Amino acid sequence: MSEGGAGGVLHLVLNGPLYFALGLCLGAMVYFASPVEPGWGGGVAAGACILGGGILALQRTGSFxxxxxxxxxxxxxxxxxxxxxxxxxRAAPPVQSxxxxxxxxxxxxxIEPGTKGVRLRIDVHAISGVASTDMPAHIRLTHSLSLxxxxxxxxxxxxxxxxxxxxxxxxxxxxxxxxxxxxLDAVGYVQGRCxxxxxxxxxxxxxxxxxxxxVTRRALAVHVKDAAGERAGGFAAALASGDRSFMSQEDMxxxxxxxLAHLLAISGLHLGIVGGLVYVSTRRLLALWEWLALRIPVQKPAAAIALIMSGAYLLLSGASISTQRAFIMAAVFFGAILLDRSPLSFRSFAVAMIAVILIQPHSVMTPGFQMSFAATGALIATYLVWREHDETRQAGKRNRYVFSLQSLVVTSIIGAAATAPFALYHFDRVAPGGIWANLMAMPIITFISAPMAGLAMATAPIGLDEPFLRLFGWSLEQxxxxxxxxxxxxxSGLTISDPMPALVLVVMSVGLVAVCLVTGLRRRVSAxxxxxxxxxxxxxxxxxTILHWSPSGEVLxxxxxxxxQKxxxxxxxxxSPLTLADLSASDVCKGKDCIFETAIGRVAISDMDGEAGCPGRASVILYTGVTAPPCAQGAGLISWSDNVAAGGISLVKPFIGPYRRSTPKCGQRKWQPCLQE
Known part of the structure; x- marks a missing residue:
């Protein structure tokens, strides 16, 4: 075997768990992105062939x-x-009408915040007129009046x-x-007040x-909100308990x-701060006990206590999907310390990804999973390069404050760059000002907010937590x-003019993996x-997509x-679709005809009846009238009744060829039941 081939095989041996984790992620994404449910028969046969061939290739070939x-x-x-x-x-969705x-x-x-009112999560006991066998178990209701x-x-x-x-x-x-x-079996709204x-x-x-x-979580949120002050009480309650219902829409x-929206979701940052604060404090306190420090490695009991406190924070914060994922990653981190392994390595990163996919495979399609693992992987790669650079320079004792400032700047830049493609794909925007906002806010969160929250937690049993909560609230005001x-x-905010295609995100994700794993500046620049x-x-x-008419009545x-335009x-x-949600809707076409020139030709919007409903020669007519206009035979007519029946209609223009009409499909996946009238 050549030296290059031996080096490639060694690379695979060292990073095997990471590539297996990436394969798991790829397989889960392909499954969930498939337009139809893969059957067990063909899937098992194809999977067995691929699995057998893959194992055989791993055993017999030396090709990297x-x-x-x-x-x-x-x-x-x-x-x-x-x-x-x-x-x-999982059982099929019980509500289909x-x-x-x-x-x-x-x-x-x-209780969760919402744009049209608070949202109530309810475990259902009974619904009038619905049999117990057809009744949803868990629902979410929007409550617009005072609660x-x-x-x-x-x-x-x-x-x-x-x-x-x-x-x-x-x-x-x-x-x-x-x-x-x-x-979550059903969503809806309350008429009146609960x-x-x-x-x-x-x-x-x-x-x-x-x-x-x-009840305990809500009581904690109310107590923290009242003690932290009026201005930032809702923000403090959100960080302490995960309950964001007290926050104003303007602040959010x-x-x-x-x-800085990542501060609102109880995720890796919060569990990292909580676990890290407990770990460092416990380790230093145990190190002061000379008898114990000479007999056992104090980092191990410190890691165990930090893991227990992270679990308690998980429960108090509501144990959402993102928080569960963050706890798994924290458990892998502290578990590596308990097992005398490096917690900041791609092997630990791979174990965390594998654990998350095994427990929550659907999370691979969520922005939280993608952005958190992208940022973590990029930061680990940066840490490894930084450590190698320090070893090469044989640097002496570094200045602690300068190093902290450097770490903060590098973390903000790398984290923002690694998550930017996913923010553009899922939210159609990225916040360039977020780098400066994080540089200013994170020192406050790390060195003031987190210690004050920790001291408040430690003094709460004896009733001395309010002064620390007030300082906690003051820091969050800043x-x-x-x-x-x-x-x-x-x-401060950059919005893209066109939604990012999924293929672009796939290409950029593969590129991010390549940049993190290859060695040498030239290879990284080439990648x-x-x-x-x-x-x-x-x-x-x-x-x-050139045009979309949603069931809400809005046209993109x-x-x-x-x-x-919306x-x-x-x-x-x-x-309305979440895509281009920041666009404000105009009612300029209500009550009169509108004509637009697009890549698929002239598009007309009309709500007039009879001949008045023919606004010139058009390739497509969106018609909201009662009777069909006479010109419908010579143009692509889309009526409001057809749009409602289809659940939304989109017109998509391929790179070459005429446009095609796209409508949502039902009954092809378990979570897409066909609705009954």
């Missing part, structure tokens, strides 16, 4: 490329199989329920898939424990536009001031240049003159 491909394929087969099993063990208005009774488990109930309370709400909506626009986020795996009911807490041990935890929007200041600066070129080519040649249209042309009860 073949062994790498075999390792990825073996992982992909395992990832797709795990995803299929997770889908099969609109329910109500009906009286819904159940226990409130959580007089709290988690743990039995409530009665006059409500309208519907299945979790599936995306109506190609490439939009599949909320129905997320709801299916989270066990009121307390006669039943008390639930009798079952597990249900009683969940209710007690929800400022955090989002300034690139973070909010930074967020509002940065978000108000010109150029970056190749990735940029391929991504640009994929973006330029990908099919483009890409015109030749002004780019994307028009409110009809009154529907569906949901």
């Amino acid at each position: 490329v073949i062994r790498l491909a075999a390792m990825l394929l073996v992982g992909a087969v395992c990832g797709a199989t795990i995803s299929k099993l997770h889908t099969q063990i 609109v329910i109500g208005p009906a009286m819904v009774e159940g226990w409130v488990t959580a 007089n109930v709290a988690p743990g309370r039995f409530v009665r709400c006059w409500s309208v329920l519907r299945p979790p909506p599936q995306p109506s626009m190609p490439g939009d986020y599949a909320f129905n898939r997320q709801a299916f795996f989270e066990g 009121r307390g009911g006669p039943l008390g807490t639930r009798a079952g041990l597990w249900d009683h424990a969940k209710t007690l935890l929800a 929007e400022a955090l989002r536009r300034s690139g 973070v909010l001031n930074i967020a509002h200041w940065v978000s108000a600066r010109p150029g 970056l240049a190749i990735t940029t070129s391929l991504a640009a080519l994929a973006w330029f040649s990908a099919p483009r 249209i890409r015109t030749n003159a002004q780019g994307w 028009l409110d042309v009809a009154d529907g009860d569906g949901l």
